[in-house]
Amino acid sequence: MSTEQQDWRDHGTGPTTGRGNAIAIALVLPVLLVVSWVVQIGAYLERDFGSMDDRLGPGGVLTRLVIGAALAVGIPAVVLVVQVRARRRERRHSLAAVVAAIVVLVIAVPWNGLVLTSQVRSMAADARQRAQPATAAERHFADGDAGATLERIGDRTVRILGGDRKSAYRDGERAGGAYSEECKLSNAHQGVRWTYWYAPGEYTDADGKELLPEDHTMIEGANRDVDRVRSYWESEGIGARSEADLVPDQISPTADWLESTSSYTRPGPDVDFRTICLVR
Structure with a gap:
């Protein structure tokens, strides 16, 4: 170097x-x-x-x-x-x-x-x-069938107001009824949310005829007997809150297992029930 x-x-x-x-x-x-x-x-x-x-x-x-x-x-x-x-x-x-x-x-x-x-x-x-347990409301149907119960209550409500879900069709298939979707419980575990829906404005009968013709608010044979609906709901442990300030004769079901703010019933009949997220 x-x-x-x-x-x-x-x-x-x-x-x-x-x-x-x-x-x-x-x-x-x-x-x-x-x-x-x-x-x-x-x-x-x-x-x-x-x-x-x-x-x-x-x-x-x-x-x-x-x-x-x-x-x-x-x-x-x-x-x-x-x-x-x-x-x-x-x-x-x-x-x-x-x-x-x-x-x-x-x-x-x-x-x-x-x-x-x-x-x-x-x-x-x-x-x-x-690690927290589900709430009592979320466990409401732990030993029962939420979908079947909701469909039974919804169908009965429709019939009281003059309708019949089993006669309602859309695109050739029976329409309405209860259906489910996944959701998260309050403790972050997977749960299920149920919805019951009957909206005659979107349905036809078995022959394809509209259940609710244009410019009509109620189907043929329907009534405005919401007091009878209230009585029936009470027998099922469901309360009723008036929403007449929004739509005439409209009421909302109240129960700890229902989403009351997005559930309603009115003459027509129009029936929409939505549950909270429930334990499967």
């Missing part, structure tokens, strides 16, 4: 080493930061907007967040350690990767600390919520 080269080593002067690799690393680290954001934001989107069957649970979200943190924090931290050691061995080693790693870590560490802490807290709260 020449005297000049030895002097470079002793004083850390001379040509910079490892510049190509350091620059390549410095360019890759910000890309990894962006990729980590994509992974993490994608986890939140799948949790909030995915289909009911495919939505990420708390554990799935945490896994994605950890993967993002590994990309944005783990790799830059390793790069920083390796490059600092290289710099200590060779003072002329390029600092480009060290600077890039520090910049990325300054951005990534606070962000990932925030999202990971928030998710862990969310999982703890979710665990506490799921």
Whole structure:
């Protein structure tokens, strides 16, 4: 080794080493930061907007967040350690990767600390919520058939007001009745929500004749005997609230297992019952 080269080593002067690799690393680290954001934001989107069957649970979200943190924090931290050691061995080693790693870590560490802490807290709260029992209202039909009960009450209400669901058709198929959809109980477990619907304006009879002709508000043979409906509901343990200020003679069923604000009955007859989310 020449005297000049030895002097470079002793004083850390001379040509910079490892510049190509350091620059390549410095360019890759910000890309990894962006990729980590994509992974993490994608986890939140799948949790909030995915289909009911495919939505990420708390554990799935945490896994994605950890993967993002590994990309944005783990790799830059390793790069920083390796490059600092290289710099200590060779003072002329390029600092480009060290600077890039520090910049990325300054951005990534606070962000990932925030999202990971928030998710862990969310999982703890979710665990506490799921440990709670369903409410008494949600368990109302635990030993019965909510769909059959709702359909029986709905059909009887329609008949009292002069209609007959079993004579209503749409597109050649019997219409109306009770149907269900999935929902979340108050303790975050899966439940089922039932809806009963009879809307003669959308139905025909078996021969294809409209049940509710244009410019009519009631089908043939219908009545306005809402007091009789009230009496029947009372026998089923259901109260009634007048909504005549909204629609003449309209009443809303009230019970802890019904969504009273979105359920109603009025002459026509129009009948719409919606339950709360119930235990399956």
